Amino acid sequence: METGRPPSRRHARHPARLAAAFLLAGLPMMATGAEPPTVSLRPGADIQTAVDRHPPGTRFRLEAGVHRLQSIVPKSGNRFEGAPGAVLSGARRLTAFVHRGSVWIARGQTQEGRVNAAEFCRSGFPRCARPEDLFIDDTPLLHVDSRSAVGPGRWFFDYGADEIVIGDDPTGRRVETSVTARAFGGTASGVVIRDLTIEKYAAPIQAAAVDAEFGPGWTVRNNILRLNHGVGVNAGNGSRILDNRILDNGHAGFSGSGTDFLIAGNEIARNGYAGVDFHWEGGGGKITESGGGGLIRGNCVHDNVGAGIWADIDVHRLVIEDNLVFGNADNGITYEISYDGVIRNNRVADNGQRGQGWFWGAQILISSARGVRVYGNDIDVPNGYGNAVTVVSQDRAPYTPAVGNEIFDNRIVIRNADARVGAVTDVDADNAVVAAGNRLYGNRYHLADLKERIWFWNDAEADWNAIRAQGQEVGGVVNAGIPQKTPLSCPSTAPADNAR
Numbered sequence: 001m002e003t004g005r006p007p008s009r010r011h012a013r014h015p016a017r018l019a020a021a022f023l024l025a026g027l028p029m030m031a032t033g034a035e036p037p038t039v040s041l042r043p044g045a046d047i048q049t050a051v052d053r054h055p056p057g058t059r060f061r062l063e064a065g066v067h068r069l070q071s072i073v074p075k076s077g078n079r080f081e082g083a084p085g086a087v088l089s090g091a092r093r094l095t096a097f098v099h100r101g102s103v104w105i106a107r108g109q110t111q112e113g114r115v116n117a118a119e120f121c122r123s124g125f126p127r128c129a130r131p132e133d134l135f136i137d138d139t140p141l142l143h144v145d146s147r148s149a150v151g152p153g154r155w156f157f158d159y160g161a162d163e164i165v166i167g168d169d170p171t172g173r174r175v176e177t178s179v180t181a182r183a184f185g186g187t188a189s190g191v192v193i194r195d196l197t198i199e200k201y202a203a204p205i206q207a208a209a210v211d212a213e214f215g216p217g218w219t220v221r222n223n224i225l226r227l228n229h230g231v232g233v234n235a236g237n238g239s240r241i242l243d244n245r246i247l248d249n250g251h252a253g254f255s256g257s258g259t260d261f262l263i264a265g266n267e268i269a270r271n272g273y274a275g276v277d278f279h280w281e282g283g284g285g286k287i288t289e290s291g292g293g294g295l296i297r298g299n300c301v302h303d304n305v306g307a308g309i310w311a312d313i314d315v316h317r318l319v320i321e322d323n324l325v326f327g328n329a330d331n332g333i334t335y336e337i338s339y340d341g342v343i344r345n346n347r348v349a350d351n352g353q354r355g356q357g358w359f360w361g362a363q364i365l366i367s368s369a370r371g372v373r374v375y376g377n378d379i380d381v382p383n384g385y386g387n388a389v390t391v392v393s394q395d396r397a398p399y400t401p402a403v404g405n406e407i408f409d410n411r412i413v414i415r416n417a418d419a420r421v422g423a424v425t426d427v428d429a430d431n432a433v434v435a436a437g438n439r440l441y442g443n444r445y446h447l448a449d450l451k452e453r454i455w456f457w458n459d460a461e462a463d464w465n466a467i468r469a470q471g472q473e474v475g476g477v478v479n480a481g482i483p484q485k486t487p488l489s490c491p492s493t494a495p496a497d498n499a500r
Helices: 015-025 047-053 428-437 464-469
Strands: 038-041 059-062 065-068 079-082 086-089 091-094 098-100 103-107 134-136 154-158 163-166 175-178 192-194 197-199 208-211 219-221 224-226 231-235 240-242 245-247 252-256 262-264 267-269 283-287 295-297 300-302 307-312 319-321 324-326 333-336 342-344 347-349 362-367 373-375 378-381 387-393 406-408 411-414 421-425 439-441 444-447 455-457 460-462 477-480
Touching: 038 047, 047 059, 065 091, 079 086, 134 163, 224 231, 231 245, 245 252, 252 267, 300 307, 307 324, 347 362, 362 378, 378 387, 387 411, 387 428, 421 428, 455 464, 460 464
Parallel strands: 038 059, 059 079, 065 086, 079 192, 086 197, 192 219, 197 224, 208 231, 219 240, 224 245, 231 252, 240 262, 245 267, 252 283, 262 295, 267 300, 283 307, 295 319, 300 324, 307 333, 319 342, 324 347, 333 362, 342 373, 347 378, 362 387, 373 406, 378 411, 387 421, 406 439, 411 444, 421 455, 444 477
Antiparallel strands: 091 175, 098 103, 103 163, 134 175, 154 163, 455 460
């Protein structure tokens, strides 16, 4: 029963004292139920300090200009939005050099990030695993492993002497070196990051400049993520990676794991400058250890040094649909040691120029995976390299033998008579199982010569009659004559580069 007694003085609040307390704490006044505030931050402001001083849900507007060396752990519901021309940079400008002979030296450089996967550097890239980069006018130089190897386009970080040595005259040019490892990360939920250029972070190999893996429900939208040494953006549970330009990152454009994520509408291009062995990992992007519900849709993935889109290691029920995937050095789309994928309605062409031969370098590769359905795709194998759609089964328990995969209702243009469609295993005892356990049907082929033996099934090459004699390609059609190639380019819907 209510007594009408006034509240205890211990719980009473005097409005004037309350306002003074908020002002002393540096916090904005908010009425009960009011919208969280918007905080404007100009270049030079400490963004993390602002985050720490404001409540969850606060909106931060980053004003035009370069916000350097910021690393931010958001609170739940924080929004970070860039004004036109807002750039988050993990790099420091270098302006003081000592000229010695044919090199220029910047002293007092004490940054040294984590080294990861050094054993996977390609020949000619001895320091691919060092996260520090050097940029001259936005172009990354090759990091060599000795002072004597420095020359035009090459630089060396002498970590013992705290010196950067470059072989190009820096006079009148913008010289920057990456310092900070990460732009955003943490475990807060519901964070939104949009309309920013996020560049030149010293993210280690396999780590991302924007790391949404451990914070559920992040949205990363309409940003430019570029020139970060490791990965541009990493997705996690419930992530929404939408309408970004993910360009020219050192290791890969995106990575991810978890469930119920969406990667859609992005341009993912030219990633892989650091020189990591892309057959190990790298290129457009890779998903690993996903429990289901992931969707990669409507992206333009091109000219990456490695695979375009790659699912690898215990990925379940990933859907890859409506993407344009072309010009990537390795496979266009790969589904590897994983389960129950759907690869549909993609346009996949001109991938695999730097593949390793055999049945690799495919437009679409199913590698020791089970239950993958490949349908409705427009597949174009270029003249001179690459395979079409291949199933490769190896001794990679528990994913082998690779069975239950279906390839159907695709349009497949073969411009290279050495290209292959089919299933193969390097485990002799599995030949019959792999042949019986996978299906081709209803595909529409365009060949220069109807006698070409482009199919491979049950450990043997086959022409059209032979593949149909094995019970494959029921309802399929083969056409003589190669259609004219349509030029490939991304739809012009991605955001433009922010002004510097």
